[in-house]
Amino acid sequence: MASLDIVQTRSQFPSLKSGFIFGDNAGGSQIAQEVIDRLNDYLINTNAQLGAEYSVSAESTRRVMKDAPTEAAKLFNARSPDEIVFAASSTLNLDNLARSLERKINDDAEIIVTGEHEANVGPWKKLANRIQVGIKYWRATPTKDSNPYSISLKVEDVLPLITAQTRIVAFTACSNILGSIIPVKEYVKAIRARAAEVGASQLEISVDCVAYAPHRKIDVQDWDVDYAVLSYYKVYGPHISAMYVRQSALRNSVSPLVHHFIKADDISYKLQPGGPGYETVYATTGVNQYLLSLTPANDLNASFAAIAAHEQTLVQPLIAFLTHPAQWERGVRLVGDDTVGLNRAPTISFVVVGPHAMQSKDVVKVFDAEGKAGIRWGHFYAYTLIDDLSPKLDVNDGVVRISLVHYNTVEDVQYITDTLQKVLQL
Ligand SMILES: Cc1ncc(COP(=O)(O)O)c(C=O)c1O
Incomplete structure (x- = not known):
């Protein structure tokens, strides 16, 4: 290596x-120089409104709508750039996600959250409050007898919380306080096995990767998760967030947040009301470039x-x-x-x-x-x-x-x- x-x-x-x-x-x-260069380059050379036919707009559209989601898809290991949503922050992305799921959640549903960063907790609590469904806490517990503050999130603590009604399990791949890297694949496997046992056929998993993304490679396919977010400003990039939404969830779970005349049935654009800052979206493409430069x-x-x-x-x-x-x-x-x-x-x-x-x-x-x-x-x-x-x-x-x-x-x-x-x- x-x-x-x-x-x-x-x-x-x-x-x-x-x-x-x-x-x-x-x-x-x-922020890496490669990212700064791309931010400047966008503003100097392609700062036009997207979607027109003139050449500068066409180039701008390619950068924002194709290049940026393509690179973000690599960072998540998503199947397609159509599974990527940009928003100003991960908090906003998750809040939008919770709103978009609102119509497809049954009255008797339950949502499981942790006590970790509020970005992947608060939107679910607010959703539960709006539609009056149950919320349960998966708490980090002590690992050592000697130090009561030596806590970690253990998968065995979430399994008894899962019932046939569990709709969402939201947790954090790496705690921004505790620093422990969660074995996401192993946890998801156990959660899905339990869901199958109790008949939680609609259970979906939302993972906060904000504190994980600067340190480890995300792999949403290998992990088998439905939703994941990262914040580029913690991964050597600009202030913007990318969210992964699994294709099947785009089709079956989320309702559009965009204007009624915008046709975006099965693509992530349906979760992107209004345009995120184009120059920052394009600048994110420099992050992979920087990361790839670290080894031959x-x-x-x-x-x-x-x-x-x-x-x-x-x-x-x-x-x-x-x-x-x-x-x-x-x-x-x-x-x-x-x-x-x-x-x-x-x-x-x-x-x-x-x-x-x-x-x-x-x-x-x-x-x-x-x-x-x-x-x-x-x-x-x-x-x-x-x-x-x-x-x-x-x-x-x-x-x-x-x-x-x-x-x-x-x-x-x-x-x-x-x-x-x-x-x-x-
Ligand atoms: C673990 C974790 N999740 C989510 C967030 C929120 O990210 P954003 O500022 O993009 O909403 C942070 C920010 O500190 C974080 O550390």
């Missing part, structure tokens, strides 16, 4: 030249394998520092899994509890005062997950989150652990 050339990788991000350590990548990543293999799977391998070199020292007996004694508790391995993204959260407890915001304040690295505190919109933790935390103060990606270096981690060492000194 080809490993990542970190110098070459970093040289593709103009913003990294400042030397600032970006440690809030689960909030938003930096010219293959997205190889790129993500190289990303995952490099990221382990970041996860390892950070988790080793945070779980060291001296830190445990100090009151540092990881919020999430403390194992180092390929099931772990470099999104690492912790709290400081006990007799010398510190507020998360006070830990981060020291980093901000030094001005060399950007990390963050809060609930990061996974409000329910933080609110459910026991012993209880102040949900608004939440956790300290350090979220790295493949362009971060072991030197970045060294600076972060050195600074934490100073912060945590009694």
Whole structure:
């Protein structure tokens, strides 16, 4: 397997030249030069309204309606670009999806959600409230006796919730707090087997891949899911989201959100009311180009394998520092899994509890005062997950989150652990 050339990788991000350590990548990543070039190129050369016959419009239409969904389909491994929907954000895409399903949900239906980021939770709760159907929670539970905050989402906890009425199971492929990579294929297989057992013939699965997409290759066909979303601004691209909607769901489950005179029966365009920003849609095509440049293999799977391998070199020292007996004694508790391995993204959260407890915001304040690295505190919109933790935390103060990606270096981690060492000194 080809490993990542970190110098070459970093040289593709103009913003990294400042030397600032970006440690809030689960909030938003930096943007690759290839993407910036395409954004400029669109605005300079093809900034015309789509759908007309003149040459500039024809080129613009090709870029937005064909090139962008074709590339997004590769990122999801969708069967067809007609299964891709663009919207300003994943939150909006999922809210649109929930609205479009409204007419095809029975009165006695049940929806299962997690406590993860509200984007794949809130739209389903609002839908359940609008049409008065049941909602059930699939909660992350402790993995270790020693640390009550070491929680994870386990498939055995969702199976008893599934009944003949279950219509939607919505979960997150990687938590933006816990950092654990969910084995989506395995979970979906178990959910579908249970659905078959209890006769949940209409069950569909919606997966939030926003925190997963920067770290691992999505494969909606292999996973056998119906809906999936990602946010390009966390995958080295611009502020726009892409959603995958399985062809059969487009045909049978979702009703159009577009104007009545627009004919888009079986294609994703039916979920795209109004035009998303054309220049950002086209710029997303630079993301695959950037990812493919990471190894000589010219293959997205190889790129993500190289990303995952490099990221382990970041996860390892950070988790080793945070779980060291001296830190445990100090009151540092990881919020999430403390194992180092390929099931772990470099999104690492912790709290400081006990007799010398510190507020998360006070830990981060020291980093901000030094001005060399950007990390963050809060609930990061996974409000329910933080609110459910026991012993209880102040949900608004939440956790300290350090979220790295493949362009971060072991030197970045060294600076972060050195600074934490100073912060945590009694
Ligand atoms: C796991 C996860 N899902 C969804 C979202 C929301 O994405 P968007 O801002 O595109 O709505 C985020 C954003 O932080 C996230 O981390």
